[in-house]
Amino acid sequence: MKTIFEKSRPGRRAASLPCSRVDERFCQLSQLPPELRREKPAELPEVAEIDLVRHYTLLSRMNFGVDVGTYPLGSCTMKYNPKFTEWAARLPGFAGLHPLLPQLRRGGLLAQGALRVVYELEQLLKQITGMDAFTMQPLAGAHGELTGIMLMAAYHKDKGNQKSIVLVPDSAHGTNPASAAIAGYQVVTVPSKDGVMDPVAFKEKLNDEVAGVMMTNPNTLGLFNPHIAEITEAAHRADAIMYYDGANLNAIMGYAKPADLGFDIVHLNLHKTFGTPHGGGGPGAGPVGVVEKLMDYLPISRVEMRADGTLFLNYDHPNSIGYVAPFYGNFGVCLKAFAYILALGGEGLKEVSEDAVLAANYLRVKLGDKWEVAFNRPCMHEVVFSAEDKAADYGVSALDVAKALIDEGFHPPTVYFPLVVKESLMIEPTETEALENLDAFIAAMGRIADKAAGDPEALHAAPITTPVGRLDEVAAARHPVLKEPEDQGA
Amino acid sequence: MLAALGQGSVAELFEVIPERLRARAWDLPPGMSEPEVGQYLAKLAGLNAQDLVCFLGGGFYDHHIPAAVDALISRGEFYTAYTPYQAEMSQGTLQSIFEYQSAICRLTGLDAANASMYDGGTAIYEAAMMAVRKTKRKKLIVCTSVSPIYRIMLKSYTVNLHLELVEADLSDPSALQGLLDQDTAGLILQNPDFFGVLHDYAPHFEAVHAVKGLGILGCNPIALAVAKTPVEMGADIAVGEGQPLGLPLSFGGPYLGFMAAAEGLLRTMPGRIVGRAHDKEGRTGYCLTLQTREQHIRREKATSNICSNEALCALAAVIFLGLMGKQGLVELAELNMTQAAYARERLGAIPGVEAVDQGPWFNEFRVRLPIDARVAVSRMIDKGIAAGFPLGRYYPDQANNLLVAVTEKRSKEEIGYLAEGLEAVL
Numbered sequence: 084m085k086t087i088f089e090k091s092r093p094g095r096r097a098a099s100l101p102c103s104r105v106d107e108r109f110c111q112l113s114q115l116p117p118e119l120r121r122e123k124p125a126e127l128p129e130v131a132e133i134d135l136v137r138h139y140t141l142l143s144r145m146n147f148g149v150d151v152g153t154y155p156l157g158s159c160t161m162k163y164n165p166k167f168t169e170w171a172a173r174l175p176g177f178a179g180l181h182p183l184l185p186q187l188r189r190g191g192l193l194a195q196g197a198l199r200v201v202y203e204l205e206q207l208l209k210q211i212t213g214m215d216a217f218t219m220q221p222l223a224g225a226h227g228e229l230t231g232i233m234l235m236a237a238y239h240k241d242k243g244n245q246k247s248i249v250l251v252p253d254s255a256h257g258t259n260p261a262s263a264a265i266a267g268y269q270v271v272t273v274p275s276k277d278g279v280m281d282p283v284a285f286k287e288k289l290n291d292e293v294a295g296v297m298m299t300n301p302n303t304l305g306l307f308n309p310h311i312a313e314i315t316e317a318a319h320r321a322d323a324i325m326y327y328d329g330a331n332l333n334a335i336m337g338y339a340k341p342a343d344l345g346f347d348i349v350h351l352n353l354h355k356t357f358g359t360p361h362g363g364g365g366p367g368a369g370p371v372g373v374v375e376k377l378m379d380y381l382p383i384s385r386v387e388m389r390a391d392g393t394l395f396l397n398y399d400h401p402n403s404i405g406y407v408a409p410f411y412g413n414f415g416v417c418l419k420a421f422a423y424i425l426a427l428g429g430e431g432l433k434e435v436s437e438d439a440v441l442a443a444n445y446l447r448v449k450l451g452d453k454w455e456v457a458f459n460r461p462c463m464h465e466v467v468f469s470a471e472d473k474a475a476d477y478g479v480s481a482l483d484v485a486k487a488l489i490d491e492g493f494h495p496p497t498v499y500f501p502l503v504v505k506e507s508l509m510i511e512p513t514e515t516e517a518l519e520n521l522d523a524f525i526a527a528m529g530r531i532a533d534k535a536a537g538d539p540e541a542l543h544a545a546p547i548t549t550p551v552g553r554l555d556e557v558a559a560a561r562h563p564v565l566k567e568p569e570d571q572g573a
Numbered sequence: 574m575l576a577a578l579g580q581g582s583v584a585e586l587f588e589v590i591p592e593r594l595r596a597r598a599w600d601l602p603p604g605m606s607e608p609e610v611g612q613y614l615a616k617l618a619g620l621n622a623q624d625l626v627c628f629l630g631g632g633f634y635d636h637h638i639p640a641a642v643d644a645l646i647s648r649g650e651f652y653t654a655y656t657p658y659q660a661e662m663s664q665g666t667l668q669s670i671f672e673y674q675s676a677i678c679r680l681t682g683l684d685a686a687n688a689s690m691y692d693g694g695t696a697i698y699e700a701a702m703m704a705v706r707k708t709k710r711k712k713l714i715v716c717t718s719v720s721p722i723y724r725i726m727l728k729s730y731t732v733n734l735h736l737e738l739v740e741a742d743l744s745d746p747s748a749l750q751g752l753l754d755q756d757t758a759g760l761i762l763q764n765p766d767f768f769g770v771l772h773d774y775a776p777h778f779e780a781v782h783a784v785k786g787l788g789i790l791g792c793n794p795i796a797l798a799v800a801k802t803p804v805e806m807g808a809d810i811a812v813g814e815g816q817p818l819g820l821p822l823s824f825g826g827p828y829l830g831f832m833a834a835a836e837g838l839l840r841t842m843p844g845r846i847v848g849r850a851h852d853k854e855g856r857t858g859y860c861l862t863l864q865t866r867e868q869h870i871r872r873e874k875a876t877s878n879i880c881s882n883e884a885l886c887a888l889a890a891v892i893f894l895g896l897m898g899k900q901g902l903v904e905l906a907e908l909n910m911t912q913a914a915y916a917r918e919r920l921g922a923i924p925g926v927e928a929v930d931q932g933p934w935f936n937e938f939r940v941r942l943p944i945d946a947r948v949a950v951s952r953m954i955d956k957g958i959a960a961g962f963p964l965g966r967y968y969p970d971q972a973n974n975l976l977v978a979v980t981e982k983r984s985k986e987e988i989g990y991l992a993e994g995l996e997a998v999l
């Protein structure tokens with residue numbers, strides 16, 4: 084489809100601006116001297132509102148979201164996002180609120196509603212995870228990880244510990260090692276055994292140099308690590324901090340809390356577990372919770388309660404790591420998650436995890452006839468299959484399977500992650516898919532398995548129902564075209 | 574379903590969690606219906622000021638958001654999708670990011686933009702780290718007129734990284750002498766600066782290039798419609814907060830960090846990047862590209878840890894820029910400047926109040942009051958006006974200085990109330 088720049092026609096416009104009504108001479112003041120002015124205007128599109136609305140409406144029709152169909156993208160928890168939370172985030176009392184207002188003297192009194200959202204959400208997340216305090220500042224999961232590692236560093240610095248290593252299991256999400264590395268740590272990978280981090284291998288890597296350990300439990304294979312207590316106890320003996328990647332919290336709500344499992348820091352992906360939409364790649368929110376020994380280091384400001392019950396921003400935490408975001412996090416996202424948690428309540432959240440785990444196990448068993456499960460034992464909220472046999476027998480890769488699923492009307496699972504399984508297909512159905520949708524997915528996967536044996540060429544050619552077929556990504560990376568050339572639509 | 578699993582109850586599926594580690598307490602409130610949650614949240618929203626006339630800025634502005642922005646980003650096909658890993662069914666997200674990248678390049682004049690960063694502050698930090706990686710040097714020089722909020726963020730992020738962070742007033746490029754050296758990775762400036770003043774930083778960037786460091790410019794995207802571009806000043810990387818481009822203030826987020834850089838820096842850039850591609854039949858499409866920079870491929874060797882970004886905010890921004898258009902964005906920028914110029918004259922006419930800077934300004938400026946600006950602002954709140962941001966909070970030597978932002982939404986009458994109100998409380 085043509086770009087919005089190609090649809091540009093000189094002189095067209097959609098902008099509707101108020102009239103200034105101040106004296107003409109002030110307009111003169113808005114004319115910059117030549118040395119401060121850009122040479123020519125930016126070549127933005129010249130379109131009428133109808134042109135623009137049709138353009139983006141048509142583009143939206145070339146997109147697939149949870150609102151369109153089943154989206155079992157493993158690790159991403161693509162559950163349905165209730166609409167009323169969108170409504171809440173657009174209430175003018177929230178959407179119009181300037182973040183600097185509570186930093187004015189007496190301004191905090193004019194932001195009590197927003198501060199209450201932050202405060203109450205913190206209490207709820209504490210209860211859900213068992214942590215002692217939360218910051219809402221981190222703006223996504225990976226940003227929460229970076230914040231967590233910074234907290235870890237502050238703790239060790241305070242104690243005079245010289246530690247330079249962060250351990251991560253080989254099944255970890257890429258953001259875990261990346262976050263540790265950009266925070267200045269050396270990353271050491273611990274191998275898994277039978278799908279989970281092996282406590283023996285772990286103890287071999289554990290020494291006084293280890294500042295912390297990043298894990299998610301259940302891990303990215305959907306498997307709960309039963310040795311978790313042994314691991315956290317060993318880590319704590321070495322004064323290492325246990326970090327919990329909360330991307331997989333959807334599996335355990337009401338059944339286990341990261342704090343009880345021995346973790347010291349946790350980030351949550353509100354856009355996964357707590358039903359806030361993924362936005363085509365964000366915005367998310369990655370609040371970070373800590374146990375008491377790390378509380379002093381949390382970012383400032385923190386929302387605290389005065390004796391009279393009013394809330395205020397406390398910047399007076401001298402051991403704090405500082406600011407990780409300009410204000411109080413992705414407030415709009417936090418607000419949607421707050422609405423979601425209020426609606427579901429304790430029982431509802433527990434049911435979320437039960438249904439998510441049930442759905443994943445249903446797929447594990449039902450798909451098991453035709454597909455090879457990486458670790459065939461009860462899983463938690465997601466299950467990983469391998470197309471290695473199909474690749475060996477018929478030359479059909481995990482990528483082919485993914486593309487064939489597109490033609491079947493499904494978003495494919497995550498492929499080629501986790502790295503510990505060859506030709507992996509990581510499926511996370513979530514709790515919001517009804518049985519008939521799971522059955523339809525199983526049927527589609529069955530047809531694909533049959534086709535792999537009977538007509539593998541058809542799978543190599545997939546998808547055929549989409550506006551474009553498989554794109555030549557190698558050529559795209561070799562000769563990157565990352566923008567519309569300037570002469571286009573100028 | 575349980576029958577299919579040969580299981581008696583759902584609880585059995587959780588038996589892998591050792592008994593002694595199970596959650597003991599689960600003291601969460603009972604669930605609520607949609608109308609009940611709605612009422613509660615509407616009540617909380619009502620506890621926030623709703624009719625305050627806003628002259629607060631500091632990098633975050635009360636601009637008008639055309640209705641079409643929300644109508645389009647509210648389409649479920651866009652906002653309930655995730656990162657476009659499966660290009661064939663994500664052409665909507667991918668093409669709109671490509672258009673967003675194109676628009677950011679056209680605004681900044683630079684060669685390549687990424688798909689978004691979390692916000693303006695993390696974008697500055699990521700740009701600083703790009704300079705460190707590219708030059709393999711350790712020193713970052715930051716002007717004190719860069720947002721103090723972002724400077725605190727930069728300090729927080731880099732404290733353990735063995736870097737040297739130097740802050741100085743660099744309004745005059747000669748202040749750079751003695752700071753620039755063979756260990757300088759980058760120079761970070763902001764235009765308009767935190768006080769709303771527009772600059773030509775060409776001499777600064779020339780000086781940093783002379784020692785082979787990189788020039789980083791933080792920009793206001795609406796000011797870019799009229800102001801000298803980063804590329805015209807010689808900057809290598811442009812970053813900024815995209816909130817003015819159609820995003821609500823929303824108490825601090827979600828916002829949008831934008832980033833564009835010169836061609837030679839492409840492979841050190843953080844974040845998602847979308848490129849144009851073709852299928853076997855020669856049809857044009859879009860896909861994530863240059864992914865070997867990223868965490869899901871490179872893990873601990875990635876250029877950044879960013880994964881989820883602010884895609885929907887970038888979509889809002891490109892829609893906003895399309896709605897404003899080539900001419901409209903210039904008019905919007907000039908209207909902001911006009912209203913601000915009027916406000917400056919009105920406030921400057923109050924006895925005891927004086928302008929601090931020489932200008933020229935964009936849509937924000939500082940005035941010196943005869944009393945502590947914090948006191949003046951708190952008195953103005955009673956009049957239903959957020960009169961501006963008292964600078965003493967971040968600049969202790971500027972206790973009487975007030976930073977006033979005026980967007981196209983502030984009418985002549987509202988500016989009049991501000992001036993009259995301020996005169997009365999001084």
Ligand SMILES: Cc1ncc(COP(=O)(O)O)c(C=O)c1O
Nearest residue numbers: 158223224225256330367880881
């Ligand atoms: C296991 C895991 N950890 C961390 C992340 C990073 O979260 P975010 O994308 O919000 O930064 C993800 C998300 O993709 C994930 O699946």
